[in-house]
Structures are given as structure tokens and as C-alpha cells.
Amino acid sequence: MSRRIQYSNNGAAKVIVVIADIAALILGLWILFALLDANRANDLVSAVHAASLWLAGWSHDLFTMDAEWLRTVLNYGLPAVLYVFVGHLLAARIRRV
Numbered sequence: 001m002s003r004r005i006q007y008s009n010n011g012a013a014k015v016i017v018v019i020a021d022i023a024a025l026i027l028g029l030w031i032l033f034a035l036l037d038a039n040r041a042n043d044l045v046s047a048v049h050a051a052s053l054w055l056a057g058w059s060h061d062l063f064t065m066d067a068e069w070l071r072t073v074l075n076y077g078l079p080a081v082l083y084v085f086v087g088h089l090l091a092a093r094i095r096r097v
């Protein structure tokens with residue numbers, strides 16, 4: 001018997017996982033846009049940047065490397081990883097209750 005956690009039976013757990021994954025997706029998308037030097041005047045790029053600034057506001061300038069690409073990956077990647085980790089952990093706890 002598999003001990004895999006299933007979120008389909010609990011709506012609250014599913015909502016938490018979806019929100020955490022969307023937050024991580026937005027942050028990951030911004031990292032991709034920044035690394036590829038996307039046009040910041042574009043509406044999509046601008047919206048993703050604004051959302052990522054809000055989502056990663058607590059980690060702004062946490063890392064201050066000289067290499068801009070590394071600074072972007074760390075300052076936006078850490079929140080993305082934490083949102084997924086904490087979101088899935090919280091959803092698993094809710095599911096077990």
C-alpha cells in the first residue's frame with residue numbers, strides 16, 4: 001500500500017498547494033525573464049515582475065553577489081523553493097487531520 005499523500009479529498013489542502021505552486025511559477029518565470037533579458041516594457045513581463053517583487057519582497061537583497069544573474073536566481077529562487085516546500089508541507093498536515 002502506497003503512503004503517497006493525495007490532496008484530491010481535501011479542498012483546503014488543494015487550494016494551498018495550487019497557491020504555493022502559482023507563487024513559485026511566477027517567481028520562476030521572472031527568473032527566466034531576467035536571465036533572458038526580456039523586454040520590461042512588455043505588459044506580461046511587467047506584470048510578472050511586479051508580482052515577483054511582491055512575492056519576494058521579504059528576500060529583497062538578501063544576497064548581494066556581484067553577478068546580477070546569480071543575485072536574481074538566489075533572491076527570487078529561494079522564495080520560490082520555500083513557497084513550494086512550506087505550501088506542500090502545510091497541505092500535507094491539513095490532509096492528515
